[in-house]
Amino acid sequence: MFFDLGVRDFLDRAELVYPDRVAVVDEPDQPAAAWGSLTYREMARLARGQAAALDALGVPLGGRVAIVSHNAARLLVSFFGVSGWGRVLVPVNFRLAPAEVRYIVEHSGAEVLLVDPELRHLLDTVTAKHVFVLGESDDAIFGGEGEPAAWTGEENATATINYTSGTTARPKGVQLTHRNLWLNAVVFALHMGVNADDVLLHTLPMFHANGWGMPYAVTGLGGRHIVLRKVDGAEILRRVEEHGVTLMCAAPAVVTAALDAARTWDGPIPGRGRVRIVVAGAPPPTSTIQQVHEVLGWEFQQIYGLTETSPVLTVNQHRSEWDDLDGRERARLLSRAGAPALGVRLEVAEDGEVLARSNHNLAGYWDDPDATAAAQEGNWFHTGDGGTLSDGYLTISDRKKDVIISGGENVSSIEVEDTLISHPAVREAAVIGIPDARWGELVTALVVTDGTELSADDLIAHCRTELAGYKCPKRIEFLDELPRTATGKIQKFKLRAPYWEGHTRQVN
Structure with a gap:
């Protein structure tokens, strides 16, 4: 028997097994009316409503829907409401300038553009066939009537196009398939020990490689999403305390913000002995990793990857063999990119470039066959990063790409x-x-x-x-x-x- 993998699998399971469990707590401080707390039943209903609304607009299978938004429950639902019924979600970095957003919307051929109300100014220069402001047009976006048109699913169909800055002046659209995203989410969740009792604080922008896959993984396992719209160190600690957060993904700057806030925090640091923080983007200094353990009392984990690899290639987390080492040496070992994740093969080319093979490497760059061929030359993905492999662990030493x-x-x-x-x-x-x-x-x-x-x-x-x-x-x-x-x-x-x-x- 063969059954196509699809991102809707995660939401379908959550609705079946945990229909009345709180799925997501929306950001309360936002320009649009917050959705508050949604159960998985309600989240699935909104996703179906979004798919039905796209049906009513005449958006075909494979049609692109661009969304420019800060972290929000509406964005989380769109990962399923758009891709789950055969369209392609284009999550756009909300920090981009209008000209950059316009290029992405035009290059992707998006028929629908959804914009956060704080980013309304983008509509002065960016347009599409159908344009909506999130929170002001919810009935039109998420309120479609009836069951959406059935989509049997095709795991090699493109689910998202994520634009990433590369070595050229124009960003490239990374085509990630349902199979890519499904396998990345499952492999990541397996390594991080994600479970039904986890509470994820979205300290990572969801547009970033689709929140590295956690919107899918945490949903499928019935965990709880806590939306954080904008990063603030003290607010991170408050949310950890208020919601019993156990897990977060973050860039190194977020780690620094939390450490800065901890130095003036009144009382015990929330989450001590409970929180796992997964860091990627660039390895923090060894001293920062050591402080995560000693000041915050959180477990530091690190991954390495690229948007093109969905992104998880390597994982680095504490090993029992390191129990007797001092804090600085443990931090030094954790500063490496990590060991290959399950199903990932790594090799270092003669010129020092890190090459990768996995089942969640990109299908290609949107409308750019030459860049696709170059990136996948020899059936290896060329990361553009220089590194070394030793004792099964990858260390990134320099960046070949500019x-x-x-x-x-x-x-x-x-x-x-x-x-x-x-x-x-x-x-x-x-x-x-x-x-x-x-x-x-x-x-x-x-x-x-x-x-x-x-x-x-x-x-x-x-x-x-x-x-x-x-x-x-x-x-x-x-x-x-x-x-x-x-x-x-x-x-x-x-x-x-x-x-x-x-x-x-x-x-x-």
């Missing part, structure tokens, strides 16, 4: 350079990441001007007209010239060298 990871967000240095050079007074620009304790890497620009008087603030303001805030340089230095090879290529390794001196890895 991508900066700042606060867990991918920033294409080429994209930032193009924006800087568009300023009439800028003759040359090189953008690099430099180590930063809070953000992991700081977007830093080295600029050569035509002699016109120009300040760093002027250039940052210029960038903000074209780029999302997190992509804009946080530091700008003016140079007389940039180091180049004999063929004229900028030698970024020379620009990075002074900032990374003393660091064993060229990522932070």
